[in-house]
Structures are given as structure tokens and as C-alpha cells.
Amino acid sequence: MIITIVAGARPNFMKVAPIIKSIQEAQTNGYDIKYRLVHTGQHYDKKMSSDFFEQLCIPEPDANLGAGGGSQAEQTAAIMVKFEKELQENKSDLVLVVGDVTSTMACTIVAKKLCIDVAHVEAGIRSGDRTMPEEINRLVTDVICDHFFTTSEEANHHLYHSGVPKEKVHFVGNTMIDTLYQNINRLIQPELWKQVDLRQGNYFLITLHRPSNVDDPHNLTHLLEVILKSTGKLPIVFPVHPRTRKMLDSAGFMHPRLIQTDPMSYLEFIYLVKNAKAVITDSGGITEETTVLGIPCLTLRNSTERPETVTIGTNELIGTDPNNLLPYLEKIMQGIWKPYSVPPLWDGDTAQRIIATIIRVYNIPNIPKVEYALQAS
Template sequence: MKITIVAGARPNFMKIAPIIKSIHCRKAAGASIEYRLVHTGQHYDKKMSADFFEQLGIPEPHANLEAGGGSQAEQTAAIMVRFEKELMEHRPNLILVVGDVTSTMACTITAKKLCIDAVHVEAGIRSGDMTMPEEINRIVTDSITDHFFTTSEVANEHLRKSGVAENRIHFVGNTMIDTLHQNLNRLVQPELWNAAALQEKKFFLLTLHRPANVDDPANLNHLLDTIMRCTGDLPVVFPVHPRTKKILDSIGFQNEKLVLAEPMPYLEFIYLVKNALAVITDSGGITEEATVLHVPCMTMRDSTERPETVTMGTNELIGTDPTKLEPYLEKIMKGTWKTGAVPPLWDGKTSDRIVKKLEELYNS
């Protein structure tokens, strides 16, 4: 069995790392399995790419398509043209794509037009928000995928409703959590910890990058002001996404409690998640990590593609109106946040289940 594994952006790297480790374990045990790792180059900033490969033990990619930059359409086109060439020169039995970034959709379309099977890891998740590029990527990818590896029963049901046959849906769990488990004893205290005099469970962690939260300078200013006002004397650590930094610089927001930082490598960032009193975010993946680490999480979005983090985990869906955040911050400060549970199969063994199923499907 020959697999081409696709990764293009920071969220992908955390999802492919444990799959590659599982493949190496099976190869060492004598399994007939080979892979090529293709980095599309969608994220080309060092903090978004190279640091993650190094920290997570991901091997050097066999190919880098260097398709970063440009508009959504330009990037999609560049990935498709270059990935087609890659597949024609190194034709696999299947491609394996993860998540919901542009690379996921573009490479799936390219493979299917060459009559190559596509396998989607983290299939079936939906937010219902068609203004999100990721939602379009998910729907298009899942409409032509051959096999679907899912993180939850909610995702399974979305696929069933869209007409996917039961024998193509494989509920395996969450590879992001595999990476989390594999690295919990390797976390690195970031340099800002001592510089900002941070203490365990005595600071908030903030991440924002979605247009609804950061593109309107007045709204971003209101949101930050609300957070600063409702978090007592506790510091708020804010690793600033590149798209957010431009707006933040334009409004000149300042507060002595606000600790601004560059985007962080994985081991440093998860150190902060694990030790935070609570997380405020508009990222989907962080809600999963916070749930497994039992850290209270507030999601500044109107919808989520990971509802199990709310119904079972430590996450709450707040919306994008900053005023709605206040009562939730009050709960944190009073110590009355709900107790969350870990969703089924988020146990650190998902990648082994994926590789085992691929062997059953393609080595038989």
C-alpha cells in the first residue's frame, strides 16, 4: 500500500504527526505500507511550519509544493497544479488528507480527477456557517471522499444524512489528541513565563484570528476592553496571529495586564493551555485540547463544528458579541465553571486505529 499524506497548514501538522508515527511502527512490524509526505506550503511562515515539524518529530517532507500566498482562488489553483504533477510522478493507492484547510479540498479534488482514492481524517464535522472557508472545504472534500475517519458520533450522523454508506464511515477518534498525549511530558515553558511573572492557573490565554472578531477595529477594541475589565488582576496572554496583528497595531490597544507574544511552537503553546485558568479563543482545535486538559474554554463564535466540546467538554459557545462574554468570565472568577468529560475515543490511540483500518481496506 502506497499512501500520499498531505499537510499544508499548522492545524494539519498536529494531525499527521501521530499517523506517521503509527505507520513507522507498522512498517517496523513488517507491514506492507509506504508513504510520501507532501507539504503544500500553504503555511510558509517558520512559526507556522518548520517549528512544528521539528517539535513533533515529523520527517522532512518528500515534496514541498511551495504554494503559499495569494488569494484563496490563487492558492487553490497553485496547489492543484503542483499536486497533480506530484501524483503523476509518484502515483499512490490513496491520498490521506486531514482537517479542513484549502490544501485538504484542493488535493482531494486533484486526486479524484486522477481516479485515486481519497481518505479524509476528521471527516463529517460541520459548523453550518457558510461564511467560513473551512466549511466550504469540508463539504466539498466530503462530497467526493472514499473513506471517512471521524472524531464523533455527531460527525457520523452528518455523513449519514448526506448519503454516505455506513461501511465508508470509520469512527476512530481524534488524532489531535494523539499528539497531545504524546507530548504532554515534553512541554516547554515559554520564555515569556518568567518575563511576565506568570503563575499556574493565574492567567488567561487568548487567541483570536477570525474576521468576525478581528476585522472590525472597534469590535476588537470592545472585546479586548471587556476581557481586561472582567478578569480582575490576572494577566491575559495573547499570542497574536499575523492577520490579527495588523488590526491590533492600527487601534494601538494597550493594557498593562495584556501580554502580547509572537505565534508559538506547539510545545510552548500547549504549556500555556495546560496551565491557564481559562482559554478565550475562536479556534476549533484549541477547544478540543482544552477539553482533554479540563481547562475552561470560551469560544467567541456563533457556531462550532465541534459540539462535543460544549455538550461534553469544558467549552462554551459565547458568540461574537463581546457583552455576552461577561457572565462567563464571572463564572471563571468565581470558580463555578462546569466540569467537563472527555469524548469517546479521544484516548491517544486514534492513529493506530486509522492505520489498522487502512491496512484492512487496501492491503487485503
């Protein structure tokens, strides 16, 4: 069996790394399973792309479609045209897509039009907010794909409610957490740690990139001012997304406690998450990592597609009004936070369950190791 694995943007890379590792383990155990890794090029900044392949020990992609840049429509079209050619030139029995970026939706549409099965990793999550491009990507992908690998019971219920047969839904857990566990002892202390004298638990970490928070320079600066006024004398570390950088530069906002940096590699960034007093973000994925690491997290959004990080984990959904942060920041400064636990199956073995399911569903044969080695040579 040949699986085409699609990775297009930074979150995808963390999700495919353990899947590739599990495929390689299955090959070692004699299963007739091969993969082709396709990078769509949706993220083309080095810090947002190639560093992740190097640090997470992901093999060089078999193909890079170079489809980054442009509007949503332009990017979707470029990915579809190039991925169609990729599949026509390289046989595939199954396309495996992950997450909810543009590449996920675009490659799913192409594969299904070519009558190729698609499996969606992280299927069924919903925010209920159709103004988010990611929500449209999720909805479209899950309408037409064939197998659904889910991170939570809530995601299962979303799929059942939309009419997906239960035998197509596979509750396996979260591959992002596989990557976290596999790299927790490999984290890299960033250079700024010593440069600005950071210490465990003595700083806040911020990430912001969503239009509702960053596209209005006045709103962005007000948000940062609220955070700075409510965090005592603690440093605020802010790896700045390229989208946010444009707004910050236009506003000319600076503060001695606001430590602005370029986007970081995965191993450096998770080092900062693991040692922070708390994280303030508008990302979805980071709320999963803070939950497993036990770090308080405040999410500046009105909805979340990962409600288990709120109901079970360390996350609180704050909304987009900066003033909503105040009571939560006060609790954090006092060392008070809610009880939390880790969601079911977020145990580091998700990718193994995914590959075991694919082997079972597609009846992939187990070939004696000597014979398999001869075939591979």
C-alpha cells in the same frame, strides 16, 4: 501500498504526526505500507510551519509545493496545479488528507480527478455556517472522497444523512488528542513565563483570528477591553496571529496586563493552555485540547463544528458579541465551571485505529520482517 499524506497548515501538522508514527510502527511489524509526506506550503511562516515539524518529530517532507499566499482562489489553484504534478510524478495508491484547510479540499479534488482514492481524517464535522471557508472545504471534500475517519458520533450522522454508506465511515477518534498525549511530558515553558511572572491558574490565554472578531479594529479593541475589565488583575497572554497583528497595530491598542507575543511553537503553546485559568478563543482545535486538559474555554463564534466540546467538554459557545463573555468570566473568576468529561475514543490511540483500518480495507499484506527489510534496502 503507498500513501500520500498531505499537510498544508498548522492544524494539519498535529494531525499527521501520530499517523506517520503509526505507519512507521506498521512497517516495523512487516506490513507493506509506505508513505510520502507532501507539505503544500499553505502556511509558510516559520512559527506557523517548520517549527511544528521539528518539535513533533515529523520527518522532513518529501515535497514542499510552496503554494502559500494569495487569495482563496489563487491559493487553491496553486495547490491544485502543483499537487497534480506531484501525483503524476510519484505513484500513490491512497491520498490521505486531514482537517478542513484549503489544502484538504484542493488535494482531494486533484486526487479524485486522477482516479486515486482519498481518505479524509476528521471527516463529517459541520458548523452549518457556509460563510466560513472551512465549511466549504469540508463539504466539498466529503462529497468526493472514499473513506471517512471521524471524531464523533455526530460527525458519523452528518455523513450518513448525506448518503455516505456506513461501511465507508470509520469512527476512530481524534488524532489531535494523540499528539497532545504523546507530547504532554515534552512541553516547553516559554521564555515569557518567568519574564512576566506567570503562575499556574493565574492568567487567561487568548487566541483570535477570525474576521468577525479581528477585521474591525474598533470591534477588536472593544473585545479586549471587555476581557481586561472582567478578569481582575490577572495577566492576559495573547499570542497574536499575523492577521490579528495588522489590526492591533492599526488600532495602536496596548494595555499593561495584555501580554502580546508572536505565534508560538506547539510545545510552548500547549504549556500555556495546560496551565491557564481559562482560554478565550475563536479557534476550533483549541477547544478539543482544553476539553482533554480540563481547562474552561470560551469560544467567540456563533457556531462550532465541534459540538461535543460544548455538550461533553469544557467549552462554551459565546457568540461574537463581547458582552456575552461577562457572565462566563464571572463564573471563572469565582472558580465555578460546569461538569465535563472527555468524548469517546479521544484516548490517544486514534492513529493506530486509522492505520489498522487502512490495512484491513486495502488488504495490505504482512511480509516476514527479514523479507520486508530486504525489500526496503
